Amino acid sequence: MITGERMAAVDANAAALGVPRKQLMESSGHAVAREVRTIVDPGARVVVVAGRGNNGGDAFVAARFLDDYDVTTVLLGRAERIGTDIARENWAALEQAEYETRAVTDSSEFDRDAEGFGLTDADVIVDAMLGTGISGDLREPAATAAGAINETDATVVAVDVPSGFDADGGDHADNGVEADRVVTFHDSKPGLEDLEATVTVADIGIPAAAERFVGPGDVDLARPDGREGRPFIIGGGPYTGAPALAAQAALRGGADLSFVAAPDSVASEIQGYTEDLIVQPYEHDVLRPEVADDLLETAERYDNVVVIGPGLGDAEETLAATQEFLESSTGRVVVDADALAVVPDLETDATLVCTPNRGELARMGGPDTDDLAAAADEIEAFAAELGHVVLAKGANDVITDGERTRISRSGTVGMKVGGTGDTLAGLVAALLEDTEPLEAAAAAAHVNGLAGERLAQRDGHGFVASEVVNELPAVLWGGSDE
Numbered sequence: 001m002i003t004g005e006r007m008a009a010v011d012a013n014a015a016a017l018g019v020p021r022k023q024l025m026e027s028s029g030h031a032v033a034r035e036v037r038t039i040v041d042p043g044a045r046v047v048v049v050a051g052r053g054n055n056g057g058d059a060f061v062a063a064r065f066l067d068d069y070d071v072t073t074v075l076l077g078r079a080e081r082i083g084t085d086i087a088r089e090n091w092a093a094l095e096q097a098e099y100e101t102r103a104v105t106d107s108s109e110f111d112r113d114a115e116g117f118g119l120t121d122a123d124v125i126v127d128a129m130l131g132t133g134i135s136g137d138l139r140e141p142a143a144t145a146a147g148a149i150n151e152t153d154a155t156v157v158a159v160d161v162p163s164g165f166d167a168d169g170g171d172h173a174d175n176g177v178e179a180d181r182v183v184t185f186h187d188s189k190p191g192l193e194d195l196e197a198t199v200t201v202a203d204i205g206i207p208a209a210a211e212r213f214v215g216p217g218d219v220d221l222a223r224p225d226g227r228e229g230r231p232f233i234i235g236g237g238p239y240t241g242a243p244a245l246a247a248q249a250a251l252r253g254g255a256d257l258s259f260v261a262a263p264d265s266v267a268s269e270i271q272g273y274t275e276d277l278i279v280q281p282y283e284h285d286v287l288r289p290e291v292a293d294d295l296l297e298t299a300e301r302y303d304n305v306v307v308i309g310p311g312l313g314d315a316e317e318t319l320a321a322t323q324e325f326l327e328s329s330t331g332r333v334v335v336d337a338d339a340l341a342v343v344p345d346l347e348t349d350a351t352l353v354c355t356p357n358r359g360e361l362a363r364m365g366g367p368d369t370d371d372l373a374a375a376a377d378e379i380e381a382f383a384a385e386l387g388h389v390v391l392a393k394g395a396n397d398v399i400t401d402g403e404r405t406r407i408s409r410s411g412t413v414g415m416k417v418g419g420t421g422d423t424l425a426g427l428v429a430a431l432l433e434d435t436e437p438l439e440a441a442a443a444a445a446h447v448n449g450l451a452g453e454r455l456a457q458r459d460g461h462g463f464v465a466s467e468v469v470n471e472l473p474a475v476l477w478g479g480s481d482e
């Protein structure tokens with residue numbers, strides 16, 4: 001089962017792996033033609049009703065695979081307004097090859113002339129008006145066309161989803177097409193099983209890697225569409241760099257404001273790094289239990305995305321305070337570095353994203369290995385037992401919520417420089433604002449690694465974490481096509 005928006009991400013990942021959308025469209029269209037062949041014999045009358053997006057593009061391909069049928073392809077709209085190159089190219093091929101095509105420019109034509117389109121004597125109608133690109137109830141001329149299609153006795157074959165069906169939410173527009181068959185691509189869509197139609201899931205050659213490995217489609221999904229979120233970064237000890245890097249990375253990753261809580265002994269030093277941070281000192285030199293309550297109260301005031309940075313090694317005090325803080329948290333918390341030690345025995349309603357490096361993963365009870373990708377199943381089982389998202393950092397990062405597991409292959413040996421874990425933790429916090437934890441962690445791991453790759457291309461492996469922070473926006477908004 002996959003939603004429409006995740007499908008778009010998988011398409012983009014497939015393209016980045018070398019399987020372009022036009023190839024997927026060819027496979028999609030062929031699958032639709034094969035379905036038609038199971039319903040009627042050659043010579044039968046088939047009417048394709050196509051929209052101006054890739055859903056229509058699929059059906060232009062299908063028409064090409066139905067040469068031995070009496071096919072008319074009807075485009076709702078003008079050809080020059082077809083929305084994508086690959087759909088337009090497939091329409092042009094139909095016209096060049098003198099297939100029977102017709103463009104309808106307004107719904108009155110449809111109303112007045114449903115007969116004329118041969119809808120009424122069609123044996124099969126291919127519904128290719130709208131697929132996963134739909135937004136809202138059917139608009140004209142699709143709405144009128146859907147009504148005309150629903151009134152015929154033809155067998156209706158829907159491309160990907162019946163027009164009007166929302167592949168993210170799973171509900172179907174009241175004025176949507178009632179299909180007899182649905183040929184959906186790659187994986188079923190939530191809610192299709194509730195329709196009357198017979199659903200065929202067509203394999204269109206998308207490599208499993210497009211879902212397994214994090215790619216540009218995942219970054220597209222997690223990209224903040226504006227400035228939002230106010231993560232709260234808690235530095236647990238006297239380190240000044242870690243919370244500062246995490247807080248700056250959160251800002252670079254799209255957060256509105258970034259608050260840092262740090263021991264008063266170092267708070268002014270952290271503020272000294274940059275005016276962009278709002279640093280709030282807490283008494284004592286480390287995170288102590290009596291401080292935890294105040295921090296909790298503060299955290300509640302923010303968008304409950306919190307990053308707990310490194311503590312003081314395994315100092316009892318700090319760990320007790322961290323445990324107390326996490327047990328009482330209810331929001332989304334990125335837990336990094338020494339704070340991770342308390343997570344295995346934690347009872348909390350908070351949604352944690354744990355970002356262990358190899359040693360921290362092993363100490364938490366996860367597998368102790370350099371090759372995280374090879375241990376992905378073990379890490380998935382560990383995350384399932386832990387009950388939280390684990391972003392295990394290594395040459396390849398393994399990101400898992402205990403059920404779904406992704407691997408990010410981005411990054412470079414230069415990323416081992418100190419502080420890149422802090423930039424990652426801050427970036428996760430920024431993306432957690434409006435992206436689900438697994439997706440936010442996967443995209444952050446990928447973007448952080450791509451930032452390092454860009455720096456390595458420019459400066460070899462001598463870059464430092466503060467440069468990774470500054471590189472994040474270019475990767476997140478620069479349309480990186482890695």
Ligand SMILES: NC(=O)C1=CN([C@@H]2O[C@H](COP(=O)(O)OP(=O)(O)OC[C@H]3O[C@@H](n4cnc5c(N)ncnc54)[C@H](O)[C@@H]3O)[C@@H](O)[C@H]2O)[C@H](O)CC1
Nearest residue numbers: 024025053054055130131132133134135136137138139160
């Ligand atoms: N997932 C895959 O592996 C592949 C999917 N393919 C097909 O691509 C469509 C999605 O195509 P997209 O261009 O994103 O959008 P659509 O064609 O679904 O629709 C866009 C089209 O519709 C208009 N529109 C949007 N909302 C409405 C509305 N409420 N009423 C009327 N018209 C509306 C919008 O203006 C556009 O013109 C997917 O379903 C698959 O069929 C690819 O072929 C490749 C592989």
Ligand SMILES: [K+]
Nearest residue numbers: 127130159163
């Ligand atoms: K459709």
